[in-house]
Amino acid sequence: MKAIYILCLRQLKRYVRSPARIIGSLGQPILFLVALGFGFRSMFARAGGGNYINFLSPGIVSMAILFNAVFSGIEIIWDRQFGFLKETLVAPVSRTEIVLGRMLGGAIVAMAQGIIVLVICVIAGFRIQSSILLPLAVVFMFLIALLFAGIGTVFGSVLQDMQGFPLIINFIIMPIFFFSGAIFSANGLPRVMRIGLQLNPLSYGVDGLRGACSTVFAYGLTTDLAVVTVLTALLLGIGSYFFSKIQL
Amino acid sequence: MNEMIVVQDLVKNYGEFCAVNHVSFSVPEGVIFGFLGPNGAGKTTTIKMLTTVLDPTSGTIRVNGHDPTREQKQVRQSFGIVFQDPSLDDELTAYENMDLHGVLYGVPRAERHQRIDMLVEFVGLAERKKDLVKTYSGGMKRRLEVARALLHRPRILCLDEPTIGLDPQTRNHIWGHIQQLSKDEGVTVFFTTHYMDEADRVASDVAVIDHGKIVSHGSPADLKQRTNCSNLEDAFIALTGHAIREEEANATDRMRMMGRAWRGSGRR
Numbered sequence: 001m002k003a004i005y006i007l008c009l010r011q012l013k014r015y016v017r018s019p020a021r022i023i024g025s026l027g028q029p030i031l032f033l034v035a036l037g038f039g040f041r042s043m044f045a046r047a048g049g050g051n052y053i054n055f056l057s058p059g060i061v062s063m064a065i066l067f068n069a070v071f072s073g074i075e076i077i078w079d080r081q082f083g084f085l086k087e088t089l090v091a092p093v094s095r096t097e098i099v100l101g102r103m104l105g106g107a108i109v110a111m112a113q114g115i116i117v118l119v120i121c122v123i124a125g126f127r128i129q130s131s132i133l134l135p136l137a138v139v140f141m142f143l144i145a146l147l148f149a150g151i152g153t154v155f156g157s158v159l160q161d162m163q164g165f166p167l168i169i170n171f172i173i174m175p176i177f178f179f180s181g182a183i184f185s186a187n188g189l190p191r192v193m194r195i196g197l198q199l200n201p202l203s204y205g206v207d208g209l210r211g212a213c214s215t216v217f218a219y220g221l222t223t224d225l226a227v228v229t230v231l232t233a234l235l236l237g238i239g240s241y242f243f244s245k246i247q248l
Numbered sequence: 249m250n251e252m253i254v255v256q257d258l259v260k261n262y263g264e265f266c267a268v269n270h271v272s273f274s275v276p277e278g279v280i281f282g283f284l285g286p287n288g289a290g291k292t293t294t295i296k297m298l299t300t301v302l303d304p305t306s307g308t309i310r311v312n313g314h315d316p317t318r319e320q321k322q323v324r325q326s327f328g329i330v331f332q333d334p335s336l337d338d339e340l341t342a343y344e345n346m347d348l349h350g351v352l353y354g355v356p357r358a359e360r361h362q363r364i365d366m367l368v369e370f371v372g373l374a375e376r377k378k379d380l381v382k383t384y385s386g387g388m389k390r391r392l393e394v395a396r397a398l399l400h401r402p403r404i405l406c407l408d409e410p411t412i413g414l415d416p417q418t419r420n421h422i423w424g425h426i427q428q429l430s431k432d433e434g435v436t437v438f439f440t441t442h443y444m445d446e447a448d449r450v451a452s453d454v455a456v457i458d459h460g461k462i463v464s465h466g467s468p469a470d471l472k473q474r475t476n477c478s479n480l481e482d483a484f485i486a487l488t489g490h491a492i493r494e495e496e497a498n499a500t501d502r503m504r505m506m507g508r509a510w511r512g513s514g515r516r
């Protein structure tokens with residue numbers, strides 16, 4: 001337990017000590033918020049979709065969490081290259097504890113970034129409909145963060161170096177983001193794409209978060225919560241498994 | 249005497265390439281054992297297998313009576329290690345690096361703080377202990393790694409070229425302390441080095457490994473006598489030859505391996 005705590009704390013310390021990274025990783029979500037949010041606002045309203053900023057903001061928050069969480073997992077590769085990974089792998093604690101500490105720390109960092117983005121969205125005009133559901137929003141943010149920290153951990157454990165990084169971002173993470181309903185709704189999509197969206201774990205996270213902010217869930221609160229919780233538990237398990245197989 | 253490290257018929261293959269080739273040796277408790285060999289001989293690979301981070305291809309290992317492939321926790325609790333390559337978190341302070349280590353090894357808080365203070369003092373970093381490690385010089389980082397390996401009072405010290413980058417003063421200071429630990433507390437030391445004078449001075453037992461095979465084993469005096477040399481450096485060269493180890497053989501091996509992998513997948 002202490003091992004989980006100290007490794008989680010390490011992630012948090014590294015996070016607060018690198019303002020460049022905090023600010024740097026805000027760039028992408030802000031860009032999407034401004035470009036899409038203001039670019040499509042009138043078109044969305046004219047098409048009868050309502051307030052686009054209100055629709056888009058949970059998606060942008062999810063995006064920030066998605067990228068930061070996956071990145072925290074991929075950081076294993078950095079730790080391998082800079083050598084610190086060895087120090088944890090020879091310590092007399094189970095690999096499960098080590099990786100849980102890492103994933104928890106990564107998830108908290110990702111969530112912190114998500115909350116900063118949420119605040120920026122509110123400044124840009126995002127209105128949360130119900131403050132009663134706000135804790136639920138936090139729950140969804142945390143689950144998304146853990147889920148993708150788990151996925152990132154799989155990549156970080158399997159890859160030996162950063163060569164594969166663009167591959168993962170462009171062919172896995174970007175598609176997960178674009179086809180999650182973060183920037184457009186599933187309504188009126190071609191059937192194939194709608195099924196694609198339904199197979200994407202992030203769809204349920206985005207919908208849960210959006211529902212908690214707007215009180216309207218597309219897939220239903222229970223479905224969202226159940227899917228995300230089960231997948232998070234699964235990914236924590238899979239991430240731990242791959243991490244435990246690391247050899248130096 | 250109690251054998252702290254026993255290695256029998258240890259083999260490690262990387263694909264077709266054999267990095268450690270049927271190696272056997274043992275290290276009794278309290279002995280300072282020098283594991284010598286030219287670049288690429290298989291020293292670090294052996295240490296990785298002893299320290300549970302790499303599974304052997306075949307052979308058996310006992311560290312403090314435990315098998316590193318099955319009883320990882322007991323083995324890990326037994327040793328402290330200085331890796332050949334850097335292993336600190338640069339974004340943490342020296343103190344935080346030490347503290348994290350202490351927590352991972354279950355050193356109780358009060359003892360942890362007291363030992364950290366004692367050890368950073370010992371390696372001359374007391375003044376800088378609150379600084380981020382990324383602001384340290386190479387030698388200072390090395391000193392911190394040595395201090396960290398001692399923190400949890402391990403029964404065995406695995407030191408992979410612990411003195412690279414250290415000035416003669418620090419080198420003597422640290423070896424003095426380690427020799428004391430071995431004498432007073434029976435700590436077993438397994439180390440590698442490329443400084444033959446260092447090995448001659450501190451090791452009571454040495455093994456010379458070349459191309460993954462042990463070519464000679466005994467006290468430094470034995471080795472000198474066997475090779476008719478007056479110092480260990482000459483003995484080392486007499487045993488392992490003058491040729492500089494090129495990585496070329498390896499690079500081509502790897503190319504060959506890759507080629508095979510490609511062709512293999514092409515056929516499928």
Ligand SMILES: Nc1ncnc2c1ncn2[C@@H]1O[C@H](COP(=O)(O)OP(=O)(O)OP(=O)(O)O)[C@@H](O)[C@H]1O
Pocket residue numbers: 248262265267285286287288289290291292293294332498
């Ligand atoms: N992951 C790996 N994949 C393939 N070959 C490897 C790998 N790690 C090490 N080797 C090869 O195994 C051999 C032994 O390497 P090792 O690191 O054990 O040498 P060493 O004795 O520690 O040398 P040095 O004195 O240079 O540190 C080398 O030829 C090296 O190229």
Ligand SMILES: [Mg+2]
Pocket residue numbers: 291292293332408
């Ligand atoms: Mg080596």
